[in-house]
Amino acid sequence: MDLESHPTTLQEENRKTVHELLKNTHSRIERLIQKTYQQKDSAATSQLRQLRTRITGLISEAEKKELDSFGSHTGNIDDFYENEERFVETPTMLLQEVDNALATDENVDVFAISDLVDKMDMGFSHRIELTNKNLSEYENRIGSKKQAEREEKEIREKEQKEAEEKAPAEDKTEMSETSPSEIKTSSTDDIEDETSVPSDTQAHIKKDELDTETLSKLYSYINILEEKFEKQPPEVSYDGEYIADKQWKVELSKRSVRGSIKEGRFKTPMLIVDNYWKSVDDKRDIIEMIQAKASTIEQNQYMSLCFISSSWDQSIKDWVRTYSHQRLGFFIYDLLEDDLVYNENDENNRKFAFWHSTNGTRTKLAQIVDQLIEDEEYFDLNDVVDHSGLNLRGAKKFIDSLVKKKALIDVGLDSPKYTRSK
Numbered sequence: 001m002d003l004e005s006h007p008t009t010l011q012e013e014n015r016k017t018v019h020e021l022l023k024n025t026h027s028r029i030e031r032l033i034q035k036t037y038q039q040k041d042s043a044a045t046s047q048l049r050q051l052r053t054r055i056t057g058l059i060s061e062a063e064k065k066e067l068d069s070f071g072s073h074t075g076n077i078d079d080f081y082e083n084e085e086r087f088v089e090t091p092t093m094l095l096q097e098v099d100n101a102l103a104t105d106e107n108v109d110v111f112a113i114s115d116l117v118d119k120m121d122m123g124f125s126h127r128i129e130l131t132n133k134n135l136s137e138y139e140n141r142i143g144s145k146k147q148a149e150r151e152e153k154e155i156r157e158k159e160q161k162e163a164e165e166k167a168p169a170e171d172k173t174e175m176s177e178t179s180p181s182e183i184k185t186s187s188t189d190d191i192e193d194e195t196s197v198p199s200d201t202q203a204h205i206k207k208d209e210l211d212t213e214t215l216s217k218l219y220s221y222i223n224i225l226e227e228k229f230e231k232q233p234p235e236v237s238y239d240g241e242y243i244a245d246k247q248w249k250v251e252l253s254k255r256s257v258r259g260s261i262k263e264g265r266f267k268t269p270m271l272i273v274d275n276y277w278k279s280v281d282d283k284r285d286i287i288e289m290i291q292a293k294a295s296t297i298e299q300n301q302y303m304s305l306c307f308i309s310s311s312w313d314q315s316i317k318d319w320v321r322t323y324s325h326q327r328l329g330f331f332i333y334d335l336l337e338d339d340l341v342y343n344e345n346d347e348n349n350r351k352f353a354f355w356h357s358t359n360g361t362r363t364k365l366a367q368i369v370d371q372l373i374e375d376e377e378y379f380d381l382n383d384v385v386d387h388s389g390l391n392l393r394g395a396k397k398f399i400d401s402l403v404k405k406k407a408l409i410d411v412g413l414d415s416p417k418y419t420r421s422k
Helices: 007-038 042-062 065-069 077-103 110-125 132-166 169-178 212-231 283-295 314-320 347-355 365-376 381-388 392-404
Strands: 248-253 256-263 268-277 302-309 328-334 339-341 408-410 418-420
Touching: 007 042, 007 077, 007 132, 042 110, 042 283, 077 110, 077 132, 110 268, 212 248, 212 256, 212 268, 212 347, 268 347, 283 302, 283 314, 283 328, 302 347, 314 328, 328 347, 365 381, 365 392, 381 392, 392 408, 392 418
Parallel strands: 268 302, 302 328
Antiparallel strands: 248 256, 256 268, 328 339, 408 418
């Protein structure tokens, strides 16, 4: 941890560094696209174009100075410096990976590049927020460090003095002829007051630490979401596909919960469900932010995003209730009012609201099948489609999995019809 760099100064410098690294990466991605196109690797070319779009969005994020005060979770000063180191390290590795891909004649490892872009994306939403508490911790560390250096200097001088007193007289004489000009004694002018605090410290703080009540409500909300994410992964995708058989990865911090499903050779995210702390007061700011986020989401991808804050301006709530996008579902959660706000007329919003709410309920596919059997005893794929949100292909995949497990049997004659196994 480099204590010589003040946290607020370091954060701003890192933002500029990351911005420059991402711009360099973007230009090299363009060259990689040309390379894979010439190699007639259409899959890699398509994936790189998606990554180029995502990097464009990250560049836009890095241009905003308010990034310096944004963090999705808190941490002590050690956590802060470690997090900032990773924040710069990841785009550095990303640029190196792209340079390596350009330097070789082998096929481009798009997966490795995509994985680093994912980490970079997470890095933006997980920077540790600077508060009065950890800035004071920094100042105390600086004071302790200077005190330790002073004490170490005093010990060295004392040891040197004792050595001189024990030395033979002739050595003392010799020493006395040379040491006065070489030995430096400490002066009170050389020692800074370790309790002093730079005058610009308070000017750098853009947000106060959350009060106890807000923190308590936030942690309670995150804990509820964590349990949902861990125990009840999504079964139906935004487009009606069956996805319960895919790997659902959950990532957790003090102020965020994220679940994602990646697929394909290059492990591209097909679904991201994200909740994290972000307080925005201006309606224009949040509109621009969401529009920029939506532009980074490609075809065959879907994100359900929720911003958490202690309270939201009514004009923002009104706008969110009307917002609809085919690949981005957007929610805001008001901690103090325990209110989840979103466009309830949007089908996908209704589908994913469960993973953003505190008291939402979700009927599992197995329960839907049980109810169909309870009501009619026999059912077909169209019945599953009508009651589950699955499309026909997704319904068939789900039912085939139950038949394979011998939980259902096909008793159809002219067309498949299912019931519970005996």
